[in-house]
Amino acid sequence: MPELDAIHTIYNTYSRFYDWIFSPFFEQGQRIATKMMGVQPDEKVLEVGIGTGAxxxxxxxxxxxxxIDVCQSMLERAEVLRKQIGMPNVELHHMDATQMDFPDSVFDKVMAAYVISVVPDPIAVGEEMKRVCKKNGEIYFVNxxxxxxxxxxxVEGVIEPIGQCLGFSTSLxxxxxxxxxxxxxxLERPVNFLNLWRIVKCINPK
Ligand SMILES: C[S@@+](CC[C@H](N)C(=O)[O-])C[C@H]1O[C@@H](n2cnc3c(N)ncnc32)[C@H](O)[C@@H]1O
Incomplete structure (x- = not known):
């Protein structure tokens, strides 16, 4: 997996054209996953690696x-979008998903879209997602x-070094x-181009 410094460099570079390049590939998964979450008015949601707020x-x-996101320039784009849409109850924080600054069991639903194969330590991020999610809360990965x-x-193993240079793992x-x-x-649902990505829903057993 790319190291955190590399993530900063890669996503600072990507931020200006991230949506333009990745939306065509990622949008179906984003749309279906958010629908699947079926967020209710009394629920509190965490999105890990929110990026540009897609x-x-x-x-x-x-x-x-x-x-939350570790890349400030991605977060700045998310903030512009948040204001444009008018989402008063969305907060954005510069934070590392491996060491979240939240107490245990505060979120009803936790989402990581196109993040878990990008982070240097996916296990640490997964454990943190569990820690901050309530018992029987929902944890989603789109990846x-x-x-x-x-x-x-x-083939995924062979192209892994190319993925690493671009900031993600192809073989998680x-x-x-x-x-x-x-x-x-x-629940596991294939999505996006050639069904190469999956939406995965888990219930947090704690
Ligand atoms: C491929 S983008 C996905 C962005 C967004 N979730 C989407 O669906 O378009 C991955 C994001 O994860 C962020 N990220 C990588 N490592 C992180 C970490 N340890 N903690 C928080 N965010 C991280 C990157 O900065 C980047 O914005």
């Missing part, structure tokens, strides 16, 4: 949401994970990750 326009406008097809998985194994953080998927 999911904001799919949530209810009055959502009570905290978004590309290693294919269950051995031939595709071999979903089930190894969930086992490490003691989460069971209750």
């Amino acid at each position: 999911l904001l326009s799919f949530y209810p406008k009055d959502i009570d949401l905290v978004g 590309h994970f290693q294919s269950p097809n051995p031939i595709v998985a071999a 194994d979903l089930h190894d990750l969930l086992k490490e953080i003691n989460l069971e998927p209750v």
Whole structure:
């Protein structure tokens, strides 16, 4: 996985044209995942690695949401969008997802869209997502994970160094990750181009 310094450099560079490049690939997953979350008015939501705020326009406008990211220039774009849409209960914070500055069990729903294969330590991020999520709260990942097809998985292994240079891993194994953080998927839905990404929903057992 890329180191945190590399993440800063990569996403500071990406921030100006991130939406333009990635929206065509990522938008379906963002739209379906937010619909699946079905956020209710009394629920508090955390979005980890909120980036430019690409999911904001799919949530209810009055959502009570905290978004965190380590890249200030991505967060600045999210703030512009938040104001444009008019989402008064969305707060954005510069924060590392491996060491979140939140007490235990405060969020009803926690989302990480296209983040878990970007962070240097996905297990630490997953554990933090669990810690800050309430018992029986919902944890969502939208991501590309290693294919269950051995031939595709071999190709993903070969292109892993290219992914690393671009700031993500192509071969993160979903089930190894969930086992490490003691989460069971209750729903997996393939999305995006060639169904190469998945929305994964877990219920936090604590
Ligand atoms: C591929 S972008 C996804 C952005 C957004 N979730 C979306 O769906 O478009 C990954 C984001 O994760 C952020 N990120 C990477 N490592 C992080 C960490 N340790 N803590 C918080 N955010 C992180 C990056 O700065 C970047 O904005």
